[in-house]
Amino acid sequence: MNWRLEIAVQTPAHSALGDVLSYTHPSPVAPGALVRVPLGRREVLGVVWSAQPAGADDGAAALELKPVGAVLDALPPLGAAWRDLVAFAARYYQRSLGEIALAALPPQLRDLSAVQLARRLKRQAAPAAAAASACVPALTPEQAQALARYETESGPFLLFGSTGSGKTEVYLQAVAALLEREPQAQALVMVPEINLTPQLEARFKDRFGSGAVVSLHSGMTNPQRLASWLAAHGATARIVLGTRMAVFASMPALKLIVVDEEHDPSYKQQEGARYSARDLAVWRGRREGAKVMLGSATPSLESWHQSRPAQGEDGGGRYARLAMPSRIGTAALPMVRLVDMGLQPPRTVLSAALLDAIGQRVARGEQSMVFLNRRGYAPVLACGDCDWKSECPHCSAFRVFHKIDRTLRCHHCGFTERVPRACPACGNPDIAPVGRGTERLEEHLGELFAGVRRPDGSPVRIARIDADSTRRQGALESQLAAVHAGEIDVLVGTQMIAKGHDFRRITLVAAANPDAALFSSDFRAPERLFGLLMQSAGRAGRDAAYLSAQGATAEMWVQTHHPRHPLFAALRRHDYPAFAQRELQERAAAGMPPFAFQALLRADARTQEAAQAFLNAASAAAEGLEGAQHVTRYSAVPHAIQRVANVERAQLLVESASRRALQRLLAAWQPLLHGLRKAPEGKGVIRWLVDVDPQSI
Template identity: 55%
Template sequence: MAVVSVALDAPFHSGIGHLLSYRSAQPIAPGTLVRVPLGKREVLGVVWHDEIPQENNSELALREVLEVLDGVVPLSTSWRALMAFAARYYQRSLGEVAIMALPSALQDQSAAQWHKRLSKLSLDGGKRSARQSKSSARTKNAAQAKALSPPETIALAPMLSNAAQALPVLSKPQLTQQQQQALDAIVLEAHGVYLLHGVTGSGKTEVYLQLAERMIASDPQAQILFMVPEINLAPQWQAHIQTRFAPWLGEDCVAVMHSGLTPVQRLNEWLAVHQGRKRLVLGTRMAVLGSFAKLALVVVDEEHDPSYKQQEGARYNARDLAVWRGKQQSIPVVLGSATPSLESWYNSRAATAQTPAGSYQRLSMPARVGGGALARLRLVDMTAYPRDTVLAPSLLAAMHERITAGEQCMVLLNRRGYAPVLQCGACSWKSDCPHCSAHQVVHKADRSLRCHHCGWSTRVPHHCPRCGSVDLAPVGRGTEQLQEMLQEQLGTMVLDDGRIPQVVRIDADSTRHKGALQESLAQVHRGDVDIVVGTQMIAKGHDFRRIGLVAVVQPDGALYSSDFRAPERLFALLMQASGRAGRDAAYMQDSASSPELWLQTQEPQHALYAALARQDYPGFAALQLREREQAGMPPFSFQAILRADAKTQEGAQAFLRQVAHMAQTAGLPGHEWVTVYPPVPLTIQRVANAERAQILLESASRKALQAYLSALQPLLHQARAQAAKGLLRWLVDVDPMAI
C-alpha cells in the first residue's frame, strides 16, 4: 500500500493546508492527475510526491485514491516547481494554484471519460496527420524548384515525414537594422530576460516571429509562448502566427489559451500543449501557468499592461511568473513594450557608480519601420471653452478634414456607457447602486441603469424614485453618448464616394456578443468606418493602417489620483493611443499628411504632457523613478495588501486591527523591516453588499516581506476563528497594481 500527497483546490483561508495524504494500491508517479474523496465530494487532485509509510500503519486510516487519470505524461517537475513558487510567493495554498492552472473541464472528468477523450484526440490526430502529410507533399512539389540558400536551408527531420526534406522559405519582410540587432542580441545570449523597448510601429512583432522561427528550426520539440494582455488582441495575433508558420507546422498550428474558450476547447488546447502536439501557444495571463512539453521561449507583449495581474483568487502577475519560469528553465524571456513598466525599466538599467546594472538586458528600437513619423501632440486647452463642451471646434474641424481626405480617426474616452450617472434636477437624487458605493451607469441602447462593479441592472425610471419629478438627466459622458454626438454632427457630410461618415463604437458593451469584436475590427480594416470611438480596448496593439488622427477626451482624472501608479498608467495609455496613428508610412506619405494626437485637457502645462509631446518615455521614466525613490515606493520597495470583506465597515477594520495587533505582539520574522499601515476603506468601499477595508504592508526587503507574510498566515486563521460572524473573507495581494 502506497501513500501519496495530493494537492487539492482548497483556498488558504479554509485552513485545510497545502497537501493531503491518501493511500493507493499502487505507486503513483508525481504529477499524475487523480480523483480523491474530500468530505462528501469527489474532487480532482495532483499527486505531488510519494510519502514514506509509517511503521505504525497509521496510513491505513487514510482515505484511498478513487481513480487515476493516466494515459498522458505526468505534469513535469518544472511545472510543479512553478506552482509551488506561485503559491508561496502570492500567499495561496498549493492546491488552489495548481488546480486553477488546469482546465476547468478536468474537474468532473472520471477516468473513463478521460480515457475516452484521449482516444478521440488520438484518432483525430491521426486524421489530421494524414491531411498534413498530403499538404506537406504539395508544399514540397511547389518548393522543389526553389533552391534554399544558407542560412535559410534547415533540416526538418522531426517536423516533416520526410527526414531529408528541407523547410520551405517562409514569407517574411526584410528586417531593419534595429530589428536585426535586437534579434541577434537575443539569439546570441540564448537565455536571460530581455526588455525590448520599441516605439509603436517599430516592428516588435516581427522580431518575435523571427526569433520563434529560429527557435523552432533549431529544436525539433521547442514550444513558443506568446502572451498578450487581453483577449481582443488574440485574433489578429493568431492570424499573424498561423499565416507565418502554416507552411512548416500546418494550418492548425496555434494553441490558444484564454478565458473566452469553452471548457472543452480549453481542455483540448491544454492537452495539445501538454503532449507537445502544438508548438506555438498564444494566450492571456493564464497561459503562463500552462503545462508545456518543452518550453523554449516566452514572449510577453505589452508587458506593462496591468491586465497581466490577476485580480481575483490567486492574485499572480503573469509577467513576473514568466520571468521566473524563464530563469528556472534557462530559456529566453522577451518583454516588449513602447512604454515598459517602471519595474522592468529599472531592472534593465545600466550600471552607474551608485548602482549595479539591472538583471534584464535592454534592447531599443526607437524608429518606426518604413521611416513613418510618430504622432505629433496637439494640446487643446479646454479652460478656453464652456464647461459643457465635449469636443473642441478645432478638433472637429481637424477630424472633418481627415475623413474628407479618406483617412480614419480614433476618439478615446475611457468610460463606457451613455453617462456615468442619472440625476434628478429637482431633488438631486442620483442613480446609486443599492449594493455598492458607486453609481449605476446610464446605458441608452437598452434603457438600463447598470452597476459596473456588481452587475446590478434596472430599467431607467420615468420619474424620480425619491420626489416623483420627471426632470431626470444623464450627467457626464461615456462612449455611447460620444458615438451618438459624432454621428449627429458628421451626419450632414457626404464623402466623395457618396457615403455618410460612419462611426463605430468598440468597448466592453458593444463587443459582448460572440463575433462582435471581430466584425467591428474588420469594418475598420476594410475602410467601412471613418471614426472609431472606444475605451482603452482600442488603444492597445491594434494595427489600424489608415488612422491619421487620434483624439483623447477627458484624460486628466489620473493626474489627481491618489494611486502613485496613475501617472505611469496614463502615460502608457496615451503613448499607446498615439501609436495607432500613422502606422502605414506609405499611406500617410501618399495622402501628404502626418499623424496627430489631439489631447483635450484642463492642464496643458503639466509635465506629463510635456514628456508626451517629446515622445520621451526615458525622460518620463527617469522623473518618475526619482520621485518613487524619494518616496520609497516600488521598485525601491515592496508592497502587499491585506484586505478584509465584512458585512460592516467596522467589522472589516476591526478584523484588520486585531491581526495587526497579534502580529506586533508575536514579533513575526522580518517585522523590523516591515511597515504596517492602519486599516482604511477601499476607494470603492462597498461592492455587492460587502464592506471592504485594507492594510498596506511595505518593506525595502522583498525577503523580509515574504517572511513576514508567511508567518502571518496562522494569525489570520486564528483571528478569523475569533472574529464575529460578520466577517466574510480575507485575502493577501502581493505586489498590488493599485492601492
Template identity: 55%
Template sequence: MSGFLASVAVDVPFHSAIGQLLTYRHTQQLVPGTLVRVPLGHRQVLGVVWAEQQATAAGLDEEAVKPVSEVLDATVPLRADWLALIDFAARYYQRALGEVAMTALPSALQDQTATQWAKRVAKVLAVPKARAGRRPAQAQQGQACVSAPVGAPCRAALRKPVLTAQQQAALQALQSAGAATTLLHGVTGSGKTEVFLQLAEQVLQASDDAQILFLVPEINLTPQWQALLLERFAPWVGADGVAVLHSGLTPVQRLNEWLAVHQGRKRLVLGTRMAVLASFARLALIVVDEEHDASYKQQDGPRYHARDLAVWRGRQLGVPVVLGSATPSLESWYNSRPATAEEAGGGYRRVTMPERVGGGSLAALRIVDMRNHPRDTVLAAPLLAAMRARIEAGEQCMVLLNRRGYAPVLRCGACGWKSDCPHCSAHQVVHKAERSLRCHHCGWGTPIPRHCPKCGSTDLAPLGRGTEQLQELLQEQLGTLALRDGRLAQVLRIDADSTRHKGALEAHLAQVHRGDVDIVVGTQMIAKGHDFRRIGLVAAVQPDGALYASDFRAPERLFALLMQAAGRAGRDAAYMQQGGEQAQLWVQTHEPQHPLYAALARQDYPGFAAVQLQERRQAGLPPYTYQAMLRADARTQQAAQAFLRQVADAARAAQWPAARWVTVYAPVPLPVQRVANAERAQLLLESTSRKALQAYLAALHPLLQQARANAPKGLLRWLVDVDPLTI
C-alpha cells in the same frame, strides 16, 4: 490492507487552515504530477500527486487515510518544472498550493473520470503532429523551407519581410542574450512583432519539439495574433497548430487546447495571463507582448502577475524571455537599467528600437486647452475641424474615452437623487441603448425610470459622458459628412458593451481594417496593440482624472495609455505620405502645462520614466520597495477594519525578526468601499526587503486564521495581494 502513501494537492482555500497537502493511499506508487480523483468530505475531487512516500499504509487506520478513487494516467504526468512553478506561485502570492494548481488546470478536467480522460487523450493523440523542417542550404534569403514529417522534401517556401537594420540589430541582440530576460523597448510601429516572429522561427528550426508561448494582455488581441501566427507558421505546425488559451473559451475548448500543449502536440501557444500557468512538454521561448499592461495581474482568486511568473519560469527552465513594449512598466525599465558608477545594473537586458519601420513619424501632439472653451464642451471646435479634414482626405480617426456606457450617473434636477447602486458605494451607469441602469461593480441592473424614484419628478438627466454618448454626438456632428466615394461618414463604437457577443469584436475590427468605418470611438481596449493602417488622428477626450488620482501608478498608466493610443496613428508611412500631413494625437485637457504632457509631446518615454523613478525613490515606492495588501470584507466597515487591526496588533506583539524591516500601515476603506453588500477595508504592508516581507506574510497566516475563527459573524473573507497594482 497495505498501500503506498501519496501527498496530494486539492482545491482547498488557504484560509480554511486544512493544510497544503492531504495524504491518501494507493496500491501502487504514484509518480509526482499524476492526476487523481480523491474523496474530500462527501465529494470526489481532482487532485495532483505532489510527492510520493516510500512508507506503506500498513498498520494505519483505513478510515484515517482514504484511498485514491481513480488514477488519470492516460497521459504523461505533470512535469517537475510545472510543479515547481505552482509551488513558487503559491508561496510567493500567499495562496494554497491546491488552489493555485486547480486555477492552472482547465476546469473541465476536474469532472473527468479515468475512462473519459483516456478517450479524450486518445482523440488528441490521433491528430498527427506537424513538425518544422530544416532550412536547406539552397534556400533563398528571406525564405524558409517547410516540410510535413521530419526528413520529407521541402514542399513550400515561406516568405517573410526583410528586416530593417534596426530590426536586424534587435534580433541579433536577442539571439546573443541566450537564456536571459530581455526588455525590447521599441516605439509603436517599430516592428517589434516581426522581431518576435523571426526569433520564434529560429527556435522552431533549432528543435523539432520546441514550444513557444506568446502572451498578450487581453482577449481582444488574440484574433489578430492568431491570424498572424497561422499565416507565418501554418506550413510548419499545421492549420490548427496554434493553441489558444484564454477565459473566453468554452471549458471543453480550453481542456482540449491545454491537453494538446501538455502532450507537445501544439508548438505555438497564444494566450492571456492564464497561459503562463499551462503545462508544456518543452517550452523554449516566452514572449510577453505589451508587458506593461495591468491586465497581466489577476484580480481575483490567486492574484499572480503573469509577466513576473513568465520571467521566473524562463529562469527556471533556462530559456529566453522577451518583454516587449513601447511604454515599459517602470519595474521592467528599472530592472533593465544599465550599470553606473553609483549603482549596479538590473537583472534584465535592454534592447531599444527608437524608429518606426518605413521611416514613418510618430504622432505629433496637439493640446486643446479646455479652459478656453465653454464648460459643457465635449469636443472642441478645432478638434472637430481636424477630424473633418482627415475624414475628407480618406483617413480614419480614433476617439478615446476610458468610460463605457452613456453617462456615469442619472440625476434628478428637482431633488438631487442619483442612480446609486443599492449594493455598492457606486453609481449605476446609464446605458441608453439598453434603456437600463447598470452597476459596473456588481452587475445590478434596472430599467431607466421615467420618474424620479424619490420625488416623482420627470426632470431626470444624465451627468457626465461615456463612449455611447460620445458616439451619438459624433454621429450628429460628422455622420452627415458626404465622402469622396459617395457614402456618409460612419462612426463605430468598440468597448466591452458593444463587443460582448461572440464574434462581435472580430466583426468590428474587420470593419475598421476594410475602411468601412471613418471614426472609431472606444475605451482603452482600442489603444492596445491593434495595427490600424489608415488612422491619421487620435483624440483623448477626458484624460485629466488620472492626474489627480490617489494611486501613485496613475500617471504611469495615463502616459502609457496616451502613448499607446498615439501609436495607432500613422502606422502606414506610405499611406500617410499620400495624405501629406503628419499623424496627430489631440489631447483635451484643463492642465496643458502638466509635465506629463510635455514628455508626451516629445514622445520621451525614457525622460518620463527617469522623472517618475526619481519621485518613487524619494517617496520609497516600488520598484525601490515591495508591497503587499491585506484585505478584509465584512458586513460592516467597522468589522472589516477591526479584523485587520486585530491581526496587525497580534503580529506586532509576536515580535518576529522580519518585523523590523516591514512597515504596517493603519487599515482604511477601499476607494469603492462597498461592493455587492460587502464592506471592504485594506491594510498596506511595505518593506525594502522582498525576503523580509515574504517571511512576515508567511508568519502572518496562522494569526489570520486564528482571527477569522474568533471574528464575529460579520466577517466574510480575507485575502493577501502581493505586489498590488492599485493602492
C-alpha cells in the same frame, strides 16, 4: 504494501486545510499524475505531489486515510518544472498549493473519468512540425540588432520598441530561429487581453502553419481549452498563444517566453490567487532555462528599472534592454497637439479645432479614433430639483445610464433597473444624464457630423467598441474587420481600441478626457495614463505609404485642463525615458515600488467596522513576528469603492525595502490570520486575502 500519497486539491487559502491532503493507494503513483479523490461528499481532481510507502510508524493515522478513487494514467504526469512553478506561485502569492495547481488546469479536465480522458487523448493529433513560410519581411537594422543581441545574450530581455517599430516581427523571427535550431522546442507568447489574440494568432499561423499553433484564454469554450492544453502538454503544439492564464500551461519543451505589452495591468490576476503572469514568466524562464523577452513601447517602471544600464557603483538591472526607437519604413510618430480645455466654452465636449480636424479626414476618406475610457451613456443620472443621483443600493458607487437599452447598470455588482420615468425621490420628470461615456460620445459625434459626407458622397459612419458593444460572440471580430476594411470613418471606444491593433488607415487619434488619472490617489495612475496615451497615439499613422498617398500627417490630440503638466510635455516628445526618469525619482524619494515591496491584506465583512477591526487586530498580532521590524504596517482604511454587492471592503498596506523580509512576515502571518478569522475579532468577516505586489491601492 499501501502507498501514502500527498495530493494537491482545490482548497482556498483561507480554508486552513493545508497545502496537500493525504490518501492511500495500493501501488506507487508518479508525482505530477492526475487522480480523482474523495473530498467531503464529492470526488474531485487532484495532482499527486509526492508518494512514499505507508510505513509502520504511520500507525492508526494511515488506517483513517481515504483511498484514491482513480488514477488518470493515460495522461503523462505534470513535470517537475511545472510543479516548481506552481509551488513558487503558491508560496510567493500566499495561496494554497492546490488552489494554484487546479486553477491552472482546464475546467473540463476536472470532470473527466480515466476512460473519458483516455478516449480524448486518442483523438489528439500527432505533433506538427512548424515550418517557417517563405514570406518573411526583411529586418530593419534595429530589429536585426535586437535579434542578434537576443541570440548571443542570456536575458531576460526588455524589448523597448516604439509603436509601429515591428516588435511582433522580432517575436516571430526569434520563434522561427528557435524551432529551426530545435524542432521539438516550444514557445509561449502572451498578450494582455483576449481581443488581441485573433490577429496575433493569424500572423503566427501564416508563418508556422495552423497545426503548430494553439491559443489558450478564458474566452474559449471548455472543450477548446482542454484541446489546447492537451496539445501543449503533449508537445503537439509548438507555439502557445494566450493571456495571463497561459503562463501555467504545461509545456515540457519550453525554450522561449514572450510577454507582449508587458506593462499592461491585465497581467495581474484580480480575483482568487492574485498572481502577476509577467513576473511568473520571468521566474519560469529562469527555472526552465528558457529565454524570456518582455516587449513594450511603454514598459512598466519595474521592468524599466530592472533594465537600467550599469552606472558607477550601480551594477545595473537584471534585464538586457533592446531598443527599437524607430517606426518601420518612413512612418513618423504622430504629432501630439494639446487642447487647453480651460480656454474652451463651458461644457465643450470636443473642441472646434478637433472637430474640424476629424471632418477634414472624413472628407479625405481617412479614419479617426476618439478614445474615452468610460463606457455607457453617462456615469450618473441626476435630478436637478432634489439632488437625487442614480446610486446603486448595493454598492458605494453610481449606476451608469445606458441609453441604448434604457437601463441603469452598476458596473461593480451588475444590478440593473429600467430608467425611471421621473425622479424616484421627488417625482420631477426632468432627470438628466451627467457626464459622458462612449455611448453618449458616439451619439454626439453622429449629431455633429450629420451633414458631413465621405468622398463618395455617403454619410459618415461612426462605430463604438467597448465592453457593451462587443458582448455578443463574434461582435468584436466583425467590428475590427469593418475598421480594417475602411468601412468606419470615426471609431469611438475605451482602452480596448488603444492597445496592439494594427489599424492602417487611422491618421488621427484623440483623447477626450484623460485628466482624472493625473491627480489620483493611486501612485501608479500617471504611469498607466502615460502608457495608455502613448499606446493610443501609436494607432495613428502606422502605414507610411498610405500617409504619403493621402498627403496627410498623423496626429494625436489630447484635450486637457492641465496642458503644462510634465506628463504631457513628455508625451509631446514621445519621450518615455524622460517620463520614466521623473517618475522613478519621485518613487525613490517616497520609497515606493520598485524601490520598495508591498502587499495588501484585504478583508470583506458585513460592516466596515468589522472589516477594519479584523485588519487592525491582524496588524497588532504581527508585531512580534519574524521580519516585522523591517516591515511597515499602515492603518486599515476602506477601499476606494468600499461597498460592493452589500459587502464592506477594507484594506491594510504593508511595505518593506526588503522583499525577503516582507515574504517572511507574510508567511508567518498566515496561521495568525486563520486563527483571527475564528476569534471574536473575526466576527462578521466574510473572507480575507493577501494581495502581493498589488497593482492598485
